[in-house]
Each structure stands twice: as structure tokens, then as C-alpha cells.
Amino acid sequence: MSDTRTKKMLDPDPRIWDFETEYELGQDNVRPFGLDIHNPVFVISSLLIIAFVLLALANQEAAATFFGWLRPWLTSNFDWFLVISVNIMLLFCLALIVLPLGSVRIGGADATPDYSYAGWIAMMFAAGIGIGLLFFGVLEPTYYNFSEGGGARPLGIDINEPGNEYIGVVGTIHHWGLAAWSVYAVVGLTLAIFAYNKGLPMTLRSAFYPILGERIWGWWGHIIDTLAVFATLFGLTTSLGLGAQQVAFGLNEVVGIEPSNTVVVVLIIGITAIALGSVLMGMDAGVKRLSEINMIMAVALFLFVLLATGIGTALTRYADVMVDYVALLPALSNPFGREDTSFFHGWTTFYWAWWIAWSPFVGMFIARISRGRTVREFILCALVAPTLVCALWMSTFGGAAIDMLNAGGAEGVRATVIDSYKPEGALFGFLKELPLYSIVSPIALILIVIFFVTSSDSGSLVIDTITAGGKMDAPVVQRVFWCTLEGLVAIALLLGGGLAALQGAAVSTGIPFTLVVLAMCWCVYIALRSERAKI
Numbered sequence: 001m002s003d004t005r006t007k008k009m010l011d012p013d014p015r016i017w018d019f020e021t022e023y024e025l026g027q028d029n030v031r032p033f034g035l036d037i038h039n040p041v042f043v044i045s046s047l048l049i050i051a052f053v054l055l056a057l058a059n060q061e062a063a064a065t066f067f068g069w070l071r072p073w074l075t076s077n078f079d080w081f082l083v084i085s086v087n088i089m090l091l092f093c094l095a096l097i098v099l100p101l102g103s104v105r106i107g108g109a110d111a112t113p114d115y116s117y118a119g120w121i122a123m124m125f126a127a128g129i130g131i132g133l134l135f136f137g138v139l140e141p142t143y144y145n146f147s148e149g150g151g152a153r154p155l156g157i158d159i160n161e162p163g164n165e166y167i168g169v170v171g172t173i174h175h176w177g178l179a180a181w182s183v184y185a186v187v188g189l190t191l192a193i194f195a196y197n198k199g200l201p202m203t204l205r206s207a208f209y210p211i212l213g214e215r216i217w218g219w220w221g222h223i224i225d226t227l228a229v230f231a232t233l234f235g236l237t238t239s240l241g242l243g244a245q246q247v248a249f250g251l252n253e254v255v256g257i258e259p260s261n262t263v264v265v266v267l268i269i270g271i272t273a274i275a276l277g278s279v280l281m282g283m284d285a286g287v288k289r290l291s292e293i294n295m296i297m298a299v300a301l302f303l304f305v306l307l308a309t310g311i312g313t314a315l316t317r318y319a320d321v322m323v324d325y326v327a328l329l330p331a332l333s334n335p336f337g338r339e340d341t342s343f344f345h346g347w348t349t350f351y352w353a354w355w356i357a358w359s360p361f362v363g364m365f366i367a368r369i370s371r372g373r374t375v376r377e378f379i380l381c382a383l384v385a386p387t388l389v390c391a392l393w394m395s396t397f398g399g400a401a402i403d404m405l406n407a408g409g410a411e412g413v414r415a416t417v418i419d420s421y422k423p424e425g426a427l428f429g430f431l432k433e434l435p436l437y438s439i440v441s442p443i444a445l446i447l448i449v450i451f452f453v454t455s456s457d458s459g460s461l462v463i464d465t466i467t468a469g470g471k472m473d474a475p476v477v478q479r480v481f482w483c484t485l486e487g488l489v490a491i492a493l494l495l496g497g498g499l500a501a502l503q504g505a506a507v508s509t510g511i512p513f514t515l516v517v518l519a520m521c522w523c524v525y526i527a528l529r530s531e532r533a534k535i
Contacts, residue, residue, distance in 0.1 A: 201470020
């Protein structure tokens with residue numbers, strides 16, 4: 001048995017994995033009713049999540065109280081741990097770009113990419129950014145600049161001093177830039193190398209072979225994969241819940257339907273049903289096609305805003321905030337002696353926990369579509385390129401909103417971000433200030449829905465892969481199950497505490513999973529050294 005496993009570790013072609021091989025290697029997979037279920041992980045995670053949904057729905061007030069306490073307690077006590085951990089991940093990724101290890105090719109020296117650059121990057125963006133750009137693009141920069149008393153301003157910088165007008169944009173870029181994408185890059189690269197170069201199943205446990213050896217097939221592996229399922233599900237449902245709230249607000253703007261919990265629940269059910277249709281269509285016809293539609297519509301919306309607010313002004317602003325971002329990155333990455341506690345605890349530490357909770361989802365998804373790319377190419381496209389694009393989006397939308405507010409306009413943004421905090425309305429409040437609102441607002445609404453669908457579809461694919469023991473062709477009915485459960489968890493969290501519950505659930509799973517991601521840095525370094533030796 002040990003010889004078989006050793007041979008398997010060295011085989012560069014993961015496609016030789018089939019059910020009989022997995023059974024021989026002790027993976028303990030069974031196929032009741034034709035399903036391909038990795039028993040301990042599937043059963044334990046699904047039962048616990050179903051129990052959570054039932055308890056949250058049955059005790060909504062208690063759930064609201066608990067999650068309202070949980071998030072601030074976690075972000076206040078684990079701030080240093082999260083920030084130091086993410087700093088380590090970022091430095092590790094930057095090192096791989098310049099080290100010889102960057103020349104290692106995912107899948108072996110002769111591997112070729114499965115997707116074109118356009119399709120690859122479109123799917124990566126749709127999975128990794130999702131609803132976030134549309135929800136936070138206007139909200140976050142304006143909130144930092146104009147929060148009551150300035151308590152949420154990054155590093156406590158005074159916006160009234162020359163050159164600090166867009167400090168809110170700089171703080172936003174920090175949360176959507178290099179640090180955030182380094183988390184995804186670490187997990188994605190690790191899974192890709194161990195799956196496509198070492199021939200192990202694409203699941204989190206495989207990354208720990210250098211540390212645990214044969215024990216990854218036992219309870220150590222089951223625990224790692226179960227943690228990944230919880231992190232993925234709760235990280236994803238946070239985004240789905242935010243998206244549903246924004247769609248509800250948009251529906252009120254477009255067709256006059258008043259937002260309510262009932263409307264949000266109906267939206268989650270309806271959009272989950274659409275996601276199920278995408279699941280049934282498969283990767284190329286479903287996720288890939290929707291991701292490309294997403295990219296086209298997102299680019300069109302961006303270009304409209306760029307033209308409406310002034311290309312020259314937007315590009316000058318972008319250059320300025322990128323210089324400030326690079327200059328302030330060391331200070332923003334320092335976890336000690338921070339006076340901007342509202343920004344640091346309320347936003348930065350939450351974001352890092354959220355990104356880490358998302359990392360199994362985004363990491364596994366981009367790993368699946370990245371065969372044939374070199375490590376250097378992977379890191380640059382998964383780290384630097386998204387940072388530049390996210391910064392351009394945040395600078396264009398958020399910066400223009402700041403200009404409008406400083407000029408005494410943008411009443412819709414002022415009403416939803418400053419006067420009363422209704423974050424789901426910030427984007428539509430901003431678009432109202434631009435021409436053709438009656439045309440642009442429905443387009444924005446459709447774009448949010450498609451982001452919602454691609455996130456749900458991609459997430460169900462990843463969770464299904466983990467719970468099926470790493471198989472990438474598990475029965476579609478299992479993805480249907482997880483897609484449905486994602487919607488139910490989002491409903492339970494929204495009814496059991498709203499935004500605080502969504503954020504609390506993401507943080508509570510992201511913090512323990514941080515240890516897993518840190519260990520993956522060491523494991524993939526060992527694997528890359530062995531691959532480099534073959535070149």
C-alpha cells in the first residue's frame with residue numbers, strides 16, 4: 001500500500017485517479033444511490049450545517065445577539081494574528097515571483113493551459129471578486145472619508161490636508177489589493193501543484209502530505225477538509241447575503257418593490273434556482289459563459305462611469321492613490337500601536353478573516369482552471385493584475401463619489417452612507433448622479449444577479465470537490481445539494497442577525513483556517529523545490 005501511494009505521489013498526471021484507485025488507497029469512498037461521497041467529510045459537514053440552519057431559524061433573536069457580539073470580539077482579540085499572517089502570505093507570494101521556483105510549470109514541463117487568457121482571467125475575477133466590487137466600490141471609500149468624527153479613516157489621516165482627499169480610496173485598495181489576493185494565491189497555487197504535479201486529489205488535505213504523510217488519508221485529513229467546507233460555506237454566504245440585500249434595494253429603485261426580509265429570502269431562493277441551472281449546464285457552458293458575460297457587463301459599466309465622471313480626472317486620481325497605497329502599505333500592514341481602531345478592527349481584521357474564509361473556494365477554483373501556467377505567471381495574474389484592476393474600479397467609483405460629496409452633491413450616497421447606514425444602497429445612490437439612470441440601474445441590477453449566480457455555482461463546485469475526496473467529476477446531484485444548502489445558510493444568517501450575523505460567521509471560520517493557510521506556504525515550498533529539481 002505504501003509503495004502504491006509513493007508511486008501516486010510522483011505521478012504527474014492526476015487524471016489517472018478513479019474510484020477504484022481511491023478505494024485501494026484507503027480513501028473510504030462509497031457510492032450510495034449512485035453518489036460519490038467522501039463519507040466522514042460529507043456526512044459531518046452537511047449534518048452540522050443543517051443543524052446550524054435549523055437552530056438559527058428557530059432562535060433568530062438569540063442568533064442575532066450572539067453574532068452581534070461575536071464579530072467585534074474576534075476582530076479585537078485576533079487582530080495581530082490575522083494581520084501578521086496575511087503579511088507572511090504576501091511576502092511569500094512576492095518571493096516566488098523573483099525566485100527560480102517561479103519557473104515551475106503547473107502540471108509539469110509539457111502542460112498546456114486549458115483556457116485562454118481571456119477565459120482564465122474572467123473566471124478568476126468572477127470567483128475572486130464576485131459581488132464585492134459592486135457592493136463596496138462606492139460604500140467603502142466614502143464611508144472612510146466621511147464617517148462620523150473621522151473614526152474610520154485609515155491611520156487617522158486628516159482629509160482636510162492637501163493630498164489626503166482620497167485616503168478613503170487608499171484604505172479600500174489596501175483591503176482589495178495585494179494582501180487580499182495573496183491569500184487566494186497561496187491556496188490556489190498549493191492545490192494546483194499537489195493536484196497537477198504530484199498527482200494527489202484536489203482537496204485541502206493533499207497539501208499537507210509533506211507534513212502528515214500517510215495520515216492525510218485519516219482523521220487529520222478529514223478535519224482539514226471539514227474546516228475548509230465550513231470556511232468556504234460561511235465565507236461565501238456572507239457575499240451571497242450582501243448581494244441579496246443589494247438586489248432588493250435595486251429592485252426598489254428599478255420596479256418599486258419595497259425591500260424586506262421576505263423579499264430578500266425570495267431573492268435568495270430565486271437566484272439559487274438560477275445557480276442550480278448553471279450547475280446543471282457544467283463548467284464550460286455554465287460558470288465560464290456566465291463569467292465572460294459578467295466581465296463584459298462589468299467593463300461596460302466601468303467605462304460608462306469613467307466617461308461620465310471624466311477620463312482625465314479618473315486616471316490622475318488612480319495614479320495618485322496608487323502612489324499613496326504603496327507608500328502607506330507598511331503602515332497599513334502594521335498591527336501594533338494603531339490609533340485608527342474603527343478602521344483596523346471594524347474593517348481590516350474582518351476583511352482578512354473573510355478573505356481567508358473565502359480562500360478554499362477561490363483558491364480551489366482558480367487552481368482547477370490554471371493547469372499549464374508557470375508559478376510566476378500564476379502569481380502575477382492572481383496577485384498583481386487583480387490588485388491593479390480592483391484599485392482602478394475603487395478609485396473610479398469611490399473617488400468620483402467623494403468628489404461629488406465634497407461638491408455638495410451625491411445626495412443618494414449621503415443618505416445611505418453618511419446620514420443613515422444602508423450600505424446596500426450606496427451604488428444606486430451614486431449612479432443616480434450620472435446620466436441615463438433609468439437604463440444603467442437595471443444593467444447594474446442584472447450584473448449583481450449574475451455575480452450572485454457565478455459565486456453560488458463556483459462555491460458549490462468547490463465544496464462538492466472537497467466533500468467528494470478531491471474528485472473533479474463527482475455527480476451533479478451533489479453540487480445541487482451544496483448549492484441549495486448555501487442558499488439556506490444565507491437565509492438563516494440574514495434572518496438570524498442580518499449583516500452582523502453574516503460577518504460574524506465568516507470571521508469565526510476564517511480565524512482557525514488561518515493556521516491551515518500558513519502551513520500551506522511551507523508545504524508548497526517543499527513541493528516546488530522538488531519540482532524545480534526536475535527542470
